[in-house]
Amino acid sequence: MANTAMQLVALITSIIGMIGTLSATIMPHWRITAHIGANVVTAIVYMKGLWWACAMFSTGVFQxxxxxxxLELPADLQTARAMMVISVALSLxxxxxxxxxxxxxxxxxxSPIKDKIAGTGGVFFIVAGLTGLVPVAWTMNGVIxxxxxxxxxGDLKFEIDRHMKPGH
Incomplete structure (x- = not known):
């Protein structure tokens, strides 16, 4: 019974992880910068993700x-896109x-191979996790x-989103 409960907890945790990977793939918060003009009214936050670039103005407009x-994208962005999509697909x-x-x-x-099937699923989870971890670490290294x-x-430098940092 304990083994079944552990399997259910692991499955729920892995589903949450897959949803996290999917949301990280979609969100534009991979690189973020703030440009403050002569006054606060012209403040703009630029965000770049894998699929789009966004700007959020101090007036609340999000575009x-x-x-x-x-083909115009840099090779690291194309690779990160592919690896994140592969990570989500492997998770599924x-x-x-x-x-x-x-x-x-x-x-x-x-069936005598039921445990091996479960183990194979675990191996796929490990590969999916590593496939998602590599582009995130690679991008963060480039940002730093x-x-x-x-x-x-200074106005062209990107940083890590302050809301994504630990402790905030």
Missing amino acids: CETYNSV LAITISVVGMKCTVCARD LNFNNPLIP
Whole structure:
């Protein structure tokens, strides 16, 4: 019984993780910068994500624009897009495989390979997690390196969203 409960908790946790990966893939908060003009009225926050770039004005207007062409995008952004989509797809596949291998399901009941099916789902979860972790770490590394680069003007430097930092 404890094994079944652990499997259910692991499945729920993995579904939450997949939803988190999907939302990180969609949201434009990968790179963020703030430009404050001569007064607060002209304050603009620029955000760049995998799929679009957005601007939020101090008046509350939020405007997003998709990238015009995939071929115009830098290679790191194209790679991050692909890896995040693959991560979500692998997570969905892992959820499906894991449900088949769980002890509380009737799929493949009394089959000697049921535990191996569950293990295969776990391996897919690990691969999906690593596939999602690499582009996030790669992007954050680029943001940090560019932020500390003295050759880049201050209004062109991006940073990590302050709402995403631990402790806020």
